[in-house]
Amino acid sequence: MTELRELARRLLSEGTVNAVLGWEEGPRGARPAFVTDAAGADRLIFDPRCVHNLAAYLSPRRPHLKQLGKVAIVLKPCDAKAVAGLIRETQVPRENVVLIGVRCGGVLADPESTEPLSEATVADRCRGCPDREAKLADHLVGTAGPGFPGPSHRAQKVEELAALPADQRWAFWQAEFEKCVRCHACRQVCPMCFCERCLADKTMPRWIESSPHNRGNFAWHVARAMHLAGRCVDCGECERVCPEGLPLGLLTRKVAQVVADRYDFRPTDDPAVPAPVGTYRMDDPQEFIL
Amino acid sequence: MDATPADAANFEPRITAFVCNWCTYTGADLAGTSRLQMASNVRIIRLPCTGRIDPMFITKAFERGADGVIVSGCHPADCHYTAGNYHARRRFAIFRELAGFLGVDPGRITFSWVSASEGAKWRDVVNDTVTRVRALGPFTNFRRMVADPATVSAPSTEVK
Numbered sequence: 261m262t263e264l265r266e267l268a269r270r271l272l273s274e275g276t277v278n279a280v281l282g283w284e285e286g287p288r289g290a291r292p293a294f295v296t297d298a299a300g301a302d303r304l305i306f307d308p309r310c311v312h313n314l315a316a317y318l319s320p321r322r323p324h325l326k327q328l329g330k331v332a333i334v335l336k337p338c339d340a341k342a343v344a345g346l347i348r349e350t351q352v353p354r355e356n357v358v359l360i361g362v363r364c365g366g367v368l369a370d371p372e373s374t375e376p377l378s379e380a381t382v383a384d385r386c387r388g389c390p391d392r393e394a395k396l397a398d399h400l401v402g403t404a405g406p407g408f409p410g411p412s413h414r415a416q417k418v419e420e421l422a423a424l425p426a427d428q429r430w431a432f433w434q435a436e437f438e439k440c441v442r443c444h445a446c447r448q449v450c451p452m453c454f455c456e457r458c459l460a461d462k463t464m465p466r467w468i469e470s471s472p473h474n475r476g477n478f479a480w481h482v483a484r485a486m487h488l489a490g491r492c493v494d495c496g497e498c499e500r501v502c503p504e505g506l507p508l509g510l511l512t513r514k515v516a517q518v519v520a521d522r523y524d525f526r527p528t529d530d531p532a533v534p535a536p537v538g539t540y541r542m543d544d545p546q547e548f549i550l
Numbered sequence: 551m552d553a554t555p556a557d558a559a560n561f562e563p564r565i566t567a568f569v570c571n572w573c574t575y576t577g578a579d580l581a582g583t584s585r586l587q588m589a590s591n592v593r594i595i596r597l598p599c600t601g602r603i604d605p606m607f608i609t610k611a612f613e614r615g616a617d618g619v620i621v622s623g624c625h626p627a628d629c630h631y632t633a634g635n636y637h638a639r640r641r642f643a644i645f646r647e648l649a650g651f652l653g654v655d656p657g658r659i660t661f662s663w664v665s666a667s668e669g670a671k672w673r674d675v676v677n678d679t680v681t682r683v684r685a686l687g688p689f690t691n692f693r694r695m696v697a698d699p700a701t702v703s704a705p706s707t708e709v710k
Contacts, residue, residue, distance in 0.1 A: 418651075421651065422651065426650070426653050426654070426655045427653065428653070429651065429652065429653035430652065430653025430654070430691055431653070432653070433652050433653055434653075434695070459606070467606045467609075467610065468606075473695075474695045475613055475692060475695055475696070478609070478613075478652070479606065479609050479610070479613065481652075482605065482606075482609050482648065482649070482652065483605075483606060483609075485648055486605050486641075486644065486645060486648065489641075489644045489648075511648070511651075511652075514647070514648065514651045515644060515647075515648055518643070518644050518647045518648070519644065522640075522643055522644075523640070536640065537637075537640055537641065537644070538637070540633065540636035540637055540639065540640055541636075542626065542627070542636065544636065544639055544640060544643070545643070546626070546639055546643075548642075548643065548646055548656075548661055549639070549642075549661040549662060549663060550660060550661065550662035550663070550675055550678075
């Protein structure tokens with residue numbers, strides 16, 4: 261933590277960046293923080309409560325950082341994959357950000373938690389996560405815990421669901437989509453959802469019915485999962501912020517598995533690796549096409 | 551749209567086909583001018599390229615009452631726009647698995663490559679799909695949603 265604060269202080273006092281984006285102690289656990297002066301660097305923390313994917317603030321849809329100019333951002337290895345995605349899709353110029361990687365051995369499921377990090381309290385996505393530090397980072401600080409063994413509960417649930425007959429799977433998802441209130445928190449928090457105008461907000465034609473009815477809810481979650489195919493970094497933020505507790509990670513996970521199996525692509529923090537959707541190979545498998 | 555007989559014996563599947571202008575549409579045209587007999591359950595929507603076919607089209611078709619969907623375009627290496635079908639192939643490979651995971655029977659969606667000279671193949675694709683969807687029965691998943699008063703919150707709007 262001292263290392264992180266000293267680095268932030270140096271970057272701010274030398275004028276390398278105008279702000280450091282990290283986490284601080286809030287009234288209810290850890291929360292995102294914008295530090296704009298060297299004296300404020302002591303506010304910064306990193307511990308297993310620092311769950312939020314701060315890369316979402318870099319998305320050009322958000323004005324937060326625009327007036328700040330060059331900024332530094334503190335990243336867990338999974339967050340760095342989101343930044344790599346934004347760089348890959350030319351949303352963030354690499355030279356405009358200083359990336360501070362924190363070594364990570366897993367975070368809690370809940371940033372407000374007061375429990376220690378353990379097998380029971382760790383965020384599900386951290387189970388089986390092989391990444392301890394972001395290779396993309398300009399600076400690396402801290403030490404990493406040992407991590408947690410996989411497979412994640414979500415991966416197991418995806419398999420369980422896939423083994424069911426289609427009508428039971430339909431019933432499962434209908435019961436889940438029924439709860440969706442279409443607040444679009446999943447979209448707002450997603451670092452990879454940066455369209456200026458979202459498909460869900462378009463009215464001519466209206467592809468996705470706006471009322472929180474299962475028909476529109478189905479279309480919305482299909483569209484979201486498709487748009488994140490090969491782009492989702494599995495940061496789990498959509499699922500965490502969902503006020504109704506929809507298991508959105510199951511959808512992104514399923515799509516990520518398809519992309520991994522068919523196109524041998526896994527989320528990476530290397531922006532030079534092309535995304536699997538939007539590129540192709542002449543010999544892609546096509547066993548499902550007559 | 552509500553006229554689809556629930557009675558399985560009289561069930562005539564309603565199939566929506568999204569086809570590319572350059573190959574499959576021309577192939578379907580050839581099937582017609584060659585007077586090939588085929589099932590008349592398919593409504594064709596012509597698009598410039600399979601690359602233009604968004605998975606939302608398929609979702610919408612099912613939402614609006616289709617019992618099955620056909621997506622068809624140029625064979626690999628034949629695309630009028632060089633690579634549209636390659637992009638579509640990846641997109642639909644993913645969409646197909648996602649739809650299956652959400653509980654839509656993959657048998658209701660047919661993907662095929664039909665070139666401008668393959669009128670007979672188009673006939674076979676249509677007949678196969680109609681037979682398959684007929685066996686699966688009416689796709690009532692979306693209709694049930696509206697019929698169930700608990701899930702009705704607003705009338706649907708027409709696509710403009």
